[in-house]
Amino acid sequence: MGRSNVFDLLGPIMVGPSSSHTAGAVRLGAMARKILGEEPVEGTLSLHGSFAKTGKGHGTNLALIAGLLGMAPDDERIPEAINIAKDLGLNFGFKIADLGDVHPNTVKFELLGKTGCHAQVVGSSIGGGTIVIREINDFKVEIRGDYPTLVILHQDLPGLVAQVALLLATAQTNIARMLVSREKRGAQALMVLETDELVDDAVLVLMRRLPKIYQVLAIEPLE
Secondary structure, rough: OOOOOOOOOOOOOOOOOOOHHHHHHHHHHHHHHHHHHHOEEEEEEEEEEEHHHHHHOOOHHHHHHHHHOOOOOOOHHHHHHHHHHHOOEEEEEEOOOOOOOOOOEEEEEEEEEOOOOOEEEEEHHHHHHHHHHHOOOOEEEEEEEOOOOOEEEEEEOOOHHHHHHHHHHHHOOOEEEEEEEEEHHHEEEEEEEEEEOOHHHHHHHOOOOOOOOEEEEEOOOOO
């Protein structure tokens, strides 16, 4: 049986007419911001399917930008999100795109952060405010934002996954779910680990010191 949360049972507390097009869109933007790892200053948002056809009427454009600004689905400032973003210097644009065989409520974020970090994130709002991140920088993933999550970019070498798992085990941090996605074009891979509790900063420091680990991103659960 798959995991469920309060959104599956009751629906989210939110500002906006639609849990899928508004609350879910806020959560997608918020997760994209977390994956970028810093405040975004520039972004292109490609809307697919129902997001492209009916999203504006449901406030999806406002909700996605609100999430990028770090707002929650019940934030009363969501209707003013685009104006707030402009005041803060966040440059963004929307376009319609065919993202392939994906859920109709899907968006692709192409983001630039304030220190020059880049992130490409594809995610879907699948109902009741629930989301799934499907892709990070061309790596296939499945992240719902329910658990603390580690996203680790590394060279695809034997034993590296075991080293990361050993560090977590030594710190008595339980792994709830793990996925390793391999890049088609080269020898890199993306390790995604959901844990039962937040990973201690000292453990993150040790992970970043492991040979052939290029990036370790710790993502807190969504609200």
